[in-house]
Amino acid sequence: MNTYLSQVKAIVWKDFVTELKTRELFSSMFVFAILVMLIFIFSINLSIVDANQVGPGVLWVAILFAGTLGLNRSFTLEKENGCLQGLMLAPVDRSAIYFGKMLSNLAFLLIMEAFLLPVFMIFFNVDLVSHLTPLLAVVFMGTLGFSALGTLLSSLSSNLKTREIMLPILLYPLIVPIAIGSVRLTGQVLDGKSLADMMNWVGLILCFDIIFISASIMTIDHILEE
Amino acid sequence: MTESKPSPNPGQAIQVQGIRKHFGHLEALRGVDFELRKGEFLSLFGPNGAGKTTLIGILSALSRPSSGTALVAGYDVKEADPAMRREIGVISHASFLYADLSPLENIRFFATMYGVESAEERAIAVIDEVGLKPRMHDRVRTFSRGMLQRLSIARAIVHNPSILFLDEPYTGLDQHASGILKEQLQALHTDQRTILMTTHDFSRGLDMCDRVAIMVRGKLALWESADQLDPAGFERLYLEKVAQAGRG
Numbered sequence: 001m002n003t004y005l006s007q008v009k010a011i012v013w014k015d016f017v018t019e020l021k022t023r024e025l026f027s028s029m030f031v032f033a034i035l036v037m038l039i040f041i042f043s044i045n046l047s048i049v050d051a052n053q054v055g056p057g058v059l060w061v062a063i064l065f066a067g068t069l070g071l072n073r074s075f076t077l078e079k080e081n082g083c084l085q086g087l088m089l090a091p092v093d094r095s096a097i098y099f100g101k102m103l104s105n106l107a108f109l110l111i112m113e114a115f116l117l118p119v120f121m122i123f124f125n126v127d128l129v130s131h132l133t134p135l136l137a138v139v140f141m142g143t144l145g146f147s148a149l150g151t152l153l154s155s156l157s158s159n160l161k162t163r164e165i166m167l168p169i170l171l172y173p174l175i176v177p178i179a180i181g182s183v184r185l186t187g188q189v190l191d192g193k194s195l196a197d198m199m200n201w202v203g204l205i206l207c208f209d210i211i212f213i214s215a216s217i218m219t220i221d222h223i224l225e226e
Numbered sequence: 227m228t229e230s231k232p233s234p235n236p237g238q239a240i241q242v243q244g245i246r247k248h249f250g251h252l253e254a255l256r257g258v259d260f261e262l263r264k265g266e267f268l269s270l271f272g273p274n275g276a277g278k279t280t281l282i283g284i285l286s287a288l289s290r291p292s293s294g295t296a297l298v299a300g301y302d303v304k305e306a307d308p309a310m311r312r313e314i315g316v317i318s319h320a321s322f323l324y325a326d327l328s329p330l331e332n333i334r335f336f337a338t339m340y341g342v343e344s345a346e347e348r349a350i351a352v353i354d355e356v357g358l359k360p361r362m363h364d365r366v367r368t369f370s371r372g373m374l375q376r377l378s379i380a381r382a383i384v385h386n387p388s389i390l391f392l393d394e395p396y397t398g399l400d401q402h403a404s405g406i407l408k409e410q411l412q413a414l415h416t417d418q419r420t421i422l423m424t425t426h427d428f429s430r431g432l433d434m435c436d437r438v439a440i441m442v443r444g445k446l447a448l449w450e451s452a453d454q455l456d457p458a459g460f461e462r463l464y465l466e467k468v469a470q471a472g473r474g
Contacts, residue, residue, distance in 0.1 A: 006341075010339060014331070017327060018327060077324075081321045081325060085318075085320065085322060091309070091311040091339075091341065
């Protein structure tokens with residue numbers, strides 16, 4: 001178990017060091033997310049519509065679109081110089097590779113969201129501070145499911161020539177339950193409701209988080225082979 | 227139908243029996259059989275597409291054979307036992323190294339993956355062994371092809387494997403870099419490691435090996451002890467074997 005954990009930790013560490021040196025992933029994800037928000041800001045008249053109603057949708061579209069950029073890079077990095085093959089030669093459980101990549105994707109997304117939320121608050125003039133704890137819980141649950149499924153599909157699509165196209169095609173239909181749940185929960189949190197009043201949506205997102213992680217553990221062996 | 231499996235022989239590092247590999251309709255390996263004793267160096271020659279890389283892929287448990295069996299360090303490659311993975315190191319024309327990390331970060335990472343104790347110290351030791359200690363904090367992206375290949379050696383031996391698979395290690399190297407690589411491979415061989423090297427370079431391949439094999443169209447066309455071969459006439463023999471197999 002110790003070896004397993006140190007292998008997972010080493011993969012996360014390796015991704016972080018690479019990102020600290022290149023700053024490619026964070027900058028591209030963050031700039032893209034800001035651009036998505038800007039486009040919506042200019043197309044929505046916030047004096048007519050309620051920011052608490054449309055804001056969550058815009059926030060999650062920005063997160064999912066920008067996150068897809070990051071996920072696409074995730075396994076492409078492993079393909080450069082045949083690094084994934086090098087990793088596969090080592091006595092590493094394939095699920096450790098998955099968890100390492102998934103945790104680093106999750107961490108990058110959460111960091112990006114930490115910068116994005118204040119921008120969202122300013123653009124949409126919504127009060128996030130008074131609902132911060134439930135909002136962070138919703139963002140974490142949604143991002144966890146997105147990273148879990150996204151990492152699996154990124155490993156699958158990285159073998160394809162059309163990986164940049166295939167990842168969103170595979171990912172977006174499957175992520176719909178989490179996307180809808182996260183948008184609805186974010187909207188209701190901004191309206192001042194507590195998470196305890198929305199346990200059906202919380203349960204839905206958590207169920208899909210567990211399903212995506214379990215399915216990934218069961219299939220990653222076959223996906224990474226050959 | 228059950229496949230007969232060679233019984234593990236402690237004297238043998240690699241035992242291959244009837245290995246076949248299909249990619250759809252293409253038969254990349256068509257029944258390969260051989261045994262390599264511990265500490266032996268096999269140079270495997272063959273034209274492009276002969277199946278050399280496919281064979282190394284199977285022996286290093288990166289892919290599964292369609293049929294047949296192979297034991298590496300006594301372990302069945304189909305089971306891809308972690309203990310077997312600890313016994314093998316692979317050097318290929320791809321470096322398997324992260325371009326934006328330094329040599330120290332790369333080798334320490336792979337040392338951790340192999341569960342090496344004191345990963346940092348061991349990483350520094352093997353980087354020093356391949357003569358790259360002065361550059362161990364630079365980004366790998368800035369390295370020449372020759373330096374990359376030396377660093378690949380460090381990556382492959384960081385866990386001290388008893389068997390090394392070298393897949394065309396001289397590809398893209400200039401004369402100077404080839405000379406350095408040859409010296410390092412010789413040093414690895416004197417450490418009593420079993421080495422299987424595929425190459426197109428007759429002189430370098432014949433220079434170091436104990437056994438010579440030629441693979442053509444997925445089968446071994448020659449298996450001979452290096453002592454029994456005349457290096458001067460090897461090119462003619464190779465061309466004959468390739469032509470014979472092409473007619474067959």
